Amino acid sequence: MNAKPNTIIQVQNLSKSFGNLQVLKNISLDVYQGDVIAIIGPSGCGKSTFIRHLNMLEKQDKGKILFNGKDIYEKGLHSRFVRERIGMVFQQFNLFKNLTVLKNIMLAPVTLHKMTKSEAEAKAKELLNKVGLSGYENHYPSQLSGGQQQRIAIARAMAMNPDVLLFDEPTSALDPEMVGEVLKIIKDLANSGMTMLIVTHEMNFAKSVANKVLFFSEGIIKEQGTPQEIFENPKDERLKEFLSVIH
């Protein structure tokens, strides 16, 4: 039984409604160290809402989320301790517009006393190098393309040395020619052993990078499995229909 690596996140019977609309219905999921999980599914099926819960940007109605075995909403455990360890990359990049690239990356580690200023600066420069944007330290977000902004956003999330990284449709707001540069960075991260959950519409990317694929539909995980199982041998009718439209 213990052949599997450590569980980092356990989701138990998670439910959430917005008004009368139930977006998540009793979802359960275990995320293990080193997992790269791709979440696919039609628009409005609850994919984004699900991973926003993992970053405590939404409050569930029912169910539990355990991070390293601890309930993240348990009293006394401050949300910031969870967020410091779980990074998130947004569809719209959400860079801080009033700060330079370097300061965007350094802000959280320095303000939260994770690193000294010089440590954070060294780390930021290393990350910029990794995402291929050395030399852009003093640019402001508005001076960058969408693809560049998203690479900075990834570097910003990485600066906190998170245990898990969440991606909420990281390439959906990008021009087609910029999608590749962002996906390459995410792929590099996956290869380095980072635990990640990625909501995406890029099926080829999901196929090549994920070790597990979840198909969300109407607020539940309709089917899950390895990329081969999901893409080459789908069982659920809804999934078959979804894949046929996408391809």
Place this chain on the structure above:
Amino acid sequence: MFKKIPTWAILFFSFAFILGCNDNAIPENKVFAVKDLAHKKVGVQIGNTADIYASDFGGDTAKIQVERYSKLTDAIQALSQGKIDAVLCDDQPAKAFLRQNQTLKILDEVFVEETYAGVIAKNNTALLDTVNMALKSLKNSGTYDSIFNTYINRNSDFHYTQKVKSENKLILSTNAQFPPYEFHSANGIEGIDIEIARYIADYMNRSLEIQDIEFDAIINSVNSGKADIGLAGFTITEERKKSILFTTPYAESKIVVIVRDNNKISKTESIGELLHKNFIKEARWKFIVEGLGNTLIISFFAAFLGICIGIGVSFVRFAHETMGGMKFLNTICKIYLAIIRGTPVLVQLLIIYYIVFSSVNVNKILVAVIAFGINSGAYVSEILRSGFKAIDPGQIEAGRSLGLRFRHILSHIAFPQAFKTSLPSMTNEFITLIKETSICGYIGITDLTRGGDIIRSLTYEAMLPLLAVAVIYFILVAGLSSCVARLEKRLKKNER
């Protein structure tokens, strides 16, 4: 475009100046006796007994159209410009005005006769007794006659100077626009009432402090304890007796009718003469300088206080809107905003002076700073709030997802951006603030506007003092605008 603005302003002010110099088409006088006042436009001072008499005049068939002015000087100016047909006022001030203004005359027929007395708070009978004894001693010692010879008969040069110097003060409320009873001169406020007050103060072994406020605010200031005694040519009336105590009468007066004199055509003064009369003579420019100083002090500190309050309130509201919580504080802020934005700033100023600080002797400039600061804070907070609203929620979420606490997000991300977007509206608010301080005269502060008013009350000349005041306000506002424009340019460097 920006460089052209001063040019346009100069054109505008010169145009106003030319219009001001051109005083033709003044209608002929048609009032020759008291009965002619029926259906005429007649100016009075608000709160003066002439107002009451004029309103009662003529029954329903021959009513007077009463025009009320807060200063007698304004009524006299309106009369000489032909805006009204006559002015009703006490005979001594009327004579004083006519010495300056040669184109007016007093009708021989007297409108009504009356007596003057001082006013003291309704409940303060002890002070009333003391003051009455002082007035008695004033008459018995012959000082009274000497004062009246100086001011009314103009055949002596006696002035009663105060002898007692004491920490203990007698505070006099008056309205120094009523010569010869009280008026501004190069030596400060002077007049019959002032010298009588000095005598009373000496008699009580106190030093005299003078408060120069609007005439209709004097009774209030005495009753609220802001002042001990009011001397401003008050006529005893039944109505006033209900709210105030009157001392024994110390002067008699007649209400007379002032009209334009058809035989005397106004002589035009040269610009040089006008400038000399309004600014150089008796160093009258000092009123403007003193007023400008107070306007600057009040505007600056009120703006500072307004920014502090505005930032605090907008933080609470922003926190409540993004995170929930702070419910109680948010409700308090909302009540504050509703009250401040729902009432005129003048009313707020008066409430703070007469009600909030009624029992404390507090510096009036400080009162104005507090009143305008609290007022401005409400507008600044709403301006900042709209700045906060303009920030896309994604940035706030990104901050939270990194583990940043709300105060970090506020200080590093949200506030700098909100401040920048709010800057143009904020400038607008401070421009308004500078101009709004022109109501400080209501609580007796000599601000820029009031400084110009004092000169007007001395020279009976409207154009130059008003234009000078307008030009100075304009320069202040233009200076502020260009400073902010520079700041905005610097902040813009953060972006493409």
